[in-house]
Amino acid sequence: MHCCYPYFAKPTDFDFLKVIGKGSFGKVLLAKRKLDGKFYAVKVLQKKIVLNRKEQKHIMAERNVLLKNVKHPFLVGLHYSFQTTEKLYFVLDFINGGELFFHLQRERSFPEHRARFYAAEIASALGYLHSIKIVYRDLKPENILLDSVGHVVLTDFGLCKEGIAISDTTTTFCGTPEYLAPEVIRKQPYDNTVDWWCLGAVLYEMLYGLPPFYCRDVAEMYDNILHKPLSLRPGVSLTAWSILEELLEKDRQNRLGAKEDFLEIQNHPFFESLSWTDLVQKKIPPPFNPNVAGPDDIRNFDAAFTEETVPYSVCVSSDYSIVNASVLEADDAFVGFSYAPPSEDLFL
Numbered sequence: 036m037h038c039c040y041p042y043f044a045k046p047t048d049f050d051f052l053k054v055i056g057k058g059s060f061g062k063v064l065l066a067k068r069k070l071d072g073k074f075y076a077v078k079v080l081q082k083k084i085v086l087n088r089k090e091q092k093h094i095m096a097e098r099n100v101l102l103k104n105v106k107h108p109f110l111v112g113l114h115y116s117f118q119t120t121e122k123l124y125f126v127l128d129f130i131n132g133g134e135l136f137f138h139l140q141r142e143r144s145f146p147e148h149r150a151r152f153y154a155a156e157i158a159s160a161l162g163y164l165h166s167i168k169i170v171y172r173d174l175k176p177e178n179i180l181l182d183s184v185g186h187v188v189l190t191d192f193g194l195c196k197e198g199i200a201i202s203d204t205t206t207t208f209c210g211t212p213e214y215l216a217p218e219v220i221r222k223q224p225y226d227n228t229v230d231w232w233c234l235g236a237v238l239y240e241m242l243y244g245l246p247p248f249y250c251r252d253v254a255e256m257y258d259n260i261l262h263k264p265l266s267l268r269p270g271v272s273l274t275a276w277s278i279l280e281e282l283l284e285k286d287r288q289n290r291l292g293a294k295e296d297f298l299e300i301q302n303h304p305f306f307e308s309l310s311w312t313d314l315v316q317k318k319i320p321p322p323f324n325p326n327v328a329g330p331d332d333i334r335n336f337d338a339a340f341t342e343e344t345v346p347y348s349v350c351v352s353s354d355y356s357i358v359n360a361s362v363l364e365a366d367d368a369f370v371g372f373s374y375a376p377p378s379e380d381l382f383l
Contacts, residue, residue: 043375044115044126046349049077054343055336058191060084060094061122064345065129065333074330075114078125079349082369085123091368094123097191098372101125103167108317109160111180111190116374122349123372130188132181132325133335135241139176143244147275149322150241153179155306155314156187158234162297165227174233175214176240181335185321212253213246217285220257231292231300235282242271247283261285278305 049066056063061080068075085094101113115126135153139145145153157179164171173191180188216232218225239247248259265283267276281291281303292299301311313319325335333341 043373044117044124046119046124049075049126051077051345051349052331053333053336054340054345055333056340060088060090062346062349064349065331066126067331074129076127076129078127080123080125082118082121082123086368095369095372098125098374100164100169101127102374103169107160107163108315109156109187109189110163111188113374114376116372118369118372123369127190128188129330130180130182130190131327131330131332131335132183132185134177135179135181135187135237136176137335137337138181138323138325139241139244145241146322147242147271150238151275151305151309152319152322153187153241154234154238155309155311157189157237158297158300159311159315160187160189161230161234162300165230165296170227171230171233173214174230174237176237179237181321181323181325183325183327183330183332185324186317212256213249215257215260216287217261218287220260225287227296228287228290228293231282231290232284232287234300235279235291238275239279239283242275242279243268247279272305274303274305274307278303 048070049068051064051066053065054062055065055076058078058080061078061084063076063078066075066077067073080094085091098113098116101111101116111130112128113125114128115124117124117126157174161171161174171189174189178189178191180190182188214233214236216225216229219229236246247265248256248263250256250259265280271279278291284290287293291303300306309319327335
């Protein structure tokens, strides 16, 4: 093929091996590229469900954010996106150290040095997104993966909001109940400080085993988030407690990060022992090694997913012609969805 034509991937380029995750619009599958045996996580979304829920904007935002993310060590990378008449496919890095959620469930909570390391890598990724005017909005342990040696990788950019500079605000009500900032619950305008609130909630959960205002009754939990003071609990250092208080500040204008964003987080005494330069260059050895046996090891994924059978419909059968298998732009709703990397990254 001539190098000037981008090569759009298609379903038949891959062997789909295992279900490794599930979302509201489809599944995430472990796939092996037939040509070179490389492993990828392929997120397959049903167009019909996306359209029924009027979520095209979120899907396109996810694609756009993924394309901008190539430059950060703690954000998942997109290799290809393509579509068939019924489905959308994101071909992503396969990150197989497991969700932070998986490890937290198994261990209940983490020692402070381990929680600090993860919080720093997460903060670094969020700071980078903010620097390119993106608010992440959905930080939670299920969206934080560990790679094969234990570094953090943020995934799932479906709720990202693009074009939000430091002083801009947006008002969309979205996110996961346990991690919502007070201003989001109040449906007030909010800005990128919602991400710092979420960082506080995740750090609290890593240290104590539950999100800060957790309650089984969602209405009561929202009330706690809005009105209940953060209760000081033993077991963590004073600097850990102070960063939790400053991140989980109910008034976003007084929250840590409100004035100078990531810089304020970096300069907090909680992170004093840590070199941010070394962190971003992955020179700090992770405090926990997921011990994966190889690039296709799925031991860190929930058996509830991996024991499911891979739906036949994901793989277009061989009697379909290539044109049917991968359409450039199948319909108006997803114009510009398909992405192929610059020619040097091709696998022809």
